[in-house]
Amino acid sequence: MAHEAAIEALRALLGDRLATSDSHRELHAQNEAYFARALPDAVAYPETTEEVSRILAICHEARCPVTPFAAASSLEGQHLPIAGGVSLDMGRMTRVLAVNAEDLNCTVQPGLTREALNTELRATGLFFPIDPGANASIGGMAATRASGTMAVRYGTMREAVLALEVVMADGTVIRTGSQARKSATGYDLTHLIVGSEGTLGVITEVTLRLYGQPEAISAATCRFESVEDAVNCVILTIQSGLPMARIELVDEMMVRGFNLSGDAGLPEKPHLFLEFHGTPAGVAEQAATFAEIAEDFGATGFAKADRPEDRSWLWALRHGAHYANSALEPGKRTLATDVCVPISKLAEAVTAAQRKSRDLGLTCTIVGHVGDGNFHCGVRVDPEDADELKKVKGFVNELNDLALSLGGTVSGEHGIGIGKQAYMTREHGAALGYMRALKQAYDPRGILNPGKLLPPEVA
Incomplete structure (x- = not known):
């Protein structure tokens, strides 16, 4: 050893x-x-x-x-x-260190999960809105700049993190940021560490922005004849300035996965899952306005979910999408990938992804936080089948190239890790050299999560 x-x-x-x-x-x-x-x-x-x-x-x-x-x-x-x-x-570092209700923030250790944090906050009338599909740890969410179903309204971890405590490669402990909502002092090290995937330092404390629990919440679903209709509905909704809390796309293949894995009982057509936050009158007005927009795109089957238990079921279904993929072609693995494009290019990107996966004969689900142009493809693959694996990797390559050609990014949420390093040069060009210089300055001996995020330099 x-x-x-x-x-x-x-x-x-x-x-x-x-x-x-x-x-x-x-x-x-x-x-x-x-x-x-x-x-x-x-x-x-x-x-x-x-x-x-x-x-x-x-x-x-x-x-x-x-x-x-x-x-x-x-x-x-x-x-x-x-x-x-x-x-x-970091799984033993799970404490809530402080809740500053008057300032709408809290400080936690990195191993605390997002669900555990919201359980702790329940009595305060506050909540933490960033909700990736898994019950992820706060430190991991900060390290990967995570997002979730409510990003369209509340933003991502980039907006949520106010301050950090970080241990550097040589053991030095630093603090970045503060409880203040803004600062004009020095380099923004907080948001350099956020999204660095453990390659620049190890996060040991996170100070997070919190929000008041909405007075009223209403959720709903509706379905469309095509993914294109659903996505065009989303585009017009966002461009109209409607303050959606959640607006999630689920394509017909993903609905089939939900039905097979959890007996969801949904018609196998593209769906939008929706949520509205605000006052009772405001929520009712938002829902009515959305329904008018959606009807112009042929939406049917509007179903409300106003009771807490119904909303919990709906979002548990959506958050379980990665695992529901397992019901499609059992015995295979899921290659989950995401891209993010400008909202005006979303319909083009989603329909192209769906068409290409079908042309290749791949079982592929599409879900997405489409209110901010981010969508995910879950492709079933047998890693031992070389031909199928080649097809899947070719699909992912074309999807990433498409996102870049439309002015987007190869990941809006999952990050780079080891899976998307090959696209970093294409997306960042000469800026990649400056990223490598930062890595060298922060971690001169290369001990922090080596082999991640930055592709190897070509000799």
């Missing part, structure tokens, strides 16, 4: 919270996508910032790789220790 000296020093520091057994290593080698298993040499379970600092100082000295790990729900392999070394499991 490599890096023996670092591991022995970590064992002296952590005792039985430094694990080298096969069971612990295997648990940290898995992922939700199709990527190969990647075993760490050891798993460390810190409980404090001081311990994280000492772990990184030891690993920095020994040039031992460190890969942060929490809920393991990332879809581009960000948490996989592909260079071995230490998997840094």
Whole structure:
């Protein structure tokens, strides 16, 4: 086993919270996508910032790789220790450190999950709106600049994070940002770390923007004859300035997955899942205005979900889309990919994706936070079938090229990890060199989540 000296020093520091057994290593080698298993040499379970600092100082000295790990729900392999070394499991750092209700913010440790945070906040009348499909950890959400179904109204982790505590590669602890809503002092290190996927530092505290729970909430579904009609409805809704809280596309193949996996009982046609926030009168007006727009695009089957239990069922269904894919072609894996395009180009991108997947004979679902131009394709694939895997990778390549040609990005939510490195040069060009310079400055020995985000330099 490599890096023996670092591991022995970590064992002296952590005792039985430094694990080298096969069971612990295997648990940290898995992922939700199709990527190969990647075993760490050891798993460390810190409980404090001081311990994280000492772990990184030891690993920095020994040039031992460190890969942060929490809920393991990332879809581009960000948490996989592909260079071995230490998997840094933040799952014991789950405290809510402060709730500042008057200032609409809170500070939490990185292993706390988004659902657990909202449970803690329930009595305060506040909530945290960023909701990726999985019950992800707050630290992981910050590291991957996560988004979710409510991004169209409340933004992404980029907008949600006010301040961070970060342990740098050599063990130095820094604080970035503050509780203030804005600042004009120095470089914005907070938002450099947000989205850096654990390659520049390890997040140990996060200060988050919170919101008051809406006075009234109403959800609904409706269906369309085609994905194009549904997406054009979304485009006009957004361009009309209607303040949607959620507006989610689910194509007919995804509906079939919901029906097979959870007996959802939905007609197998493209659907929009909707939610409105505000006063009772405001919510009713928003819903009526949307219905008028949707009817112009042939929408039918309007169904309200006003009771909390009905709304919970609806959004649990949507958040479970990745797992519902498993009911389509059982025995295969799901390659989940996302792109984001300008809202005016959304119909073109979604219909092209659907058409291309069908031409290739692939089983592909399309879902999306289409209110902000972001959609996801879940393609079923047998990783052992070389021909099918080649088709799927070709589909993903064409989808990414299409997004870039339309002025978009190869990921609005999932991030880069190891799955989308090949597209970084195409999207960022000469700016990639400056990203590499930042990596070198922050992590000169290359121990922080090596092999992720930045593609290898070509000699």
